[in-house]
Amino acid sequence: MKKIFVLLLVTTQFVCAQEYEILFTKQVNNNDNIYSINQDGRIKQVTNHPRKDSSPMMSPDGGLMVFTSERKGWWKIWLMDLESEEFKQLTDASSAEYSPSWSPDGNQIVFVSSRNGGSEIFTMTKVGKAIKQISSGRNNTMPSWASNGRIYYSSQINGIYQIMSMKPDGSDQQQLSSGKGDKLMPQLSPDQGTMLYYGNFHGNMEIYKMDMSSGQVTRLTKNPLMDIRARWSPDGGLIVFERGNKRNDQQIYLMNADGSNLRALTRSGYNYTPSFAVKAD
Template identity: 25%
Template sequence: MKTSLLLLATLALAPLAAAQTDINTTLNANQAAQVVRIAVPFPELVPPSAPVAPEPVNSEEVRNGFFGPLTRDIAYSGIFAIAPLPPSVPVNTELLKRINAQLLLRLNVWKEGDDYVVEARLVDQAGSTQLGKRYRSPAPALGRTAHMLANELVRTLNGRPGVFLSQIAFASNRTGNWEIWLMDWDGSNQRRITFHNALSILPSWSPDNERMVYTSFARGTSDMYIINRRGGGRMRINSGLALNTSATFSPVGDDIAFVGSVHGNPDIYLIKDDGSNIRRLTTTGSVESTPEWSPNGRQIAFTSGRSGTPQIYVMDAEGTNVRRISYDGNWNDDAVFSPDGEKLAYTSRVNGRFQIRIANLITNESRIVAGEGSNEQPTWSPDGNWISFQSNRSGAWQVYRMRIDGTDLLQLTFDGENKEPDWSKKPE
């Protein structure tokens, strides 16, 4: 296993355990009101104890593969602000006070054989180490190391990991056929998971981040498939129905919700992930589509044409207690619950174009996160701070990422056309 080469060597630094509780209490108070200023100088590239013949380190490889992704993660964390450093001045606790930075992240990167070793120490103004980590990884995995370290920095501050190790599944036609691909949260490390050489779309993560369910037309009909995140273990789920689209794992059990059809009547169904125990949840004669579970597995949002136009509804997971959510506009689809279950993001037509709408299920208020072009298929980051979606604003479908208020917009895909992002459910 190539990926397991990435051995995480957590340095259980002796003073750390005690110090960690301090930082949590002292910094959490600050964090509520403002972000924490952190200085992140470029890594030293010196082995700690001079070996006989140190391997030369390619500083550009370290900058592009590690330092760039790390500082971007930190800047996007929402809880850190990177304090600019004056050039050619030794970085010490005196300087920290002068530039008003509460924390300093000292980095050292060196090579041992083919692997890079990254050592990180988070130091406060008093000079105490708050976090110490050492990672070993081959050059192609430096980006993942950066995400791991950034996750630890966030965890040190607020007790929960960041989203930097989360993955986004999507469909891409860059190889000629639509296939399922994965990428890191920042768009890096894009890799193909399916090889059907046939239309394969609508990936959706399992709650443990280990599997995906999607729809492929590999047999000429549309079928549901389950595959693991490395592309192995592919299994077709035979529902005996037509369509088999919009499949999505229950967050709590072994059910999959999907759209099945009998005689041209698409409805929401449940089926076990081994293909057994199929159950019909909606029974109208209209088109039902696009089921999506609430985070606790108790409710399912879906789209129905029962009112004459596609609108968003929510029902209990048994199919009862149906209530309509969307009233704005004449076409709404793609509803997804926020991780806290309090909001729904969905695709909503506004003035002839689709936009991402975020509706608060408690206050019943909703707002549009407007953007150029048509914007569809929203998906929440595991921490609920970000939404990924597809937009054709560039002239082709591409996957984007933004904060839920629409700021910090970033295009994640560029090769071919790319759509239907689905963000992994767990942060790491």
């Protein structure tokens, strides 16, 4: 398979903004595999396995893809070389392991595992070595490794998921949100000024963003269906997310960073866990 590239796009909202292909999971005949889609709706299949593949994340250099899979047992973390199409299993604990995210330099991966009891956050090298637990004491999940070197994640505090951050060694843990409503899958913008997440503050899962300086929260979506698992494009100009009712009609959507120019990329079936591809060398 050839590496995934980006093109140039001119829209009414952004001049010379980049157009990125998007990785996502698509279920066909009850079988989940990883696909890519461009903003014209052209779909390409990336993995093809009878067991489930899901949650793809491309490495910063565009050469590797980390994902979760049930190829051997319950959900584990796997790696795919996008040039050679070779696969490597990175984790093999008896528990489910999921939500992988790359470090900014592409040398490490952060993920979630309950191998030591409870949902906790771990790090490892990109080849599955030096696995280390870096969180403890609560239900901790959905980590992302931001460009400022810190790891952001959701942690259950008094029954509500709040946004937390910490250094990659687990030190300097900071609570960044409070109040009612779960705040899930925090993603720091590339310019480090805005936190993207989804939550149920208004009674339904919607996409929000929080200004890192003022703490002001802006609601980006308003729909009776669930809007979940939002991610920034590498340039911070776009947001991809999924909308639907789970397991029946779940579609991949794209919008500008301010919530404008909302459009569906997929239109039928069960599609989930989108992430932006990055520019290949």
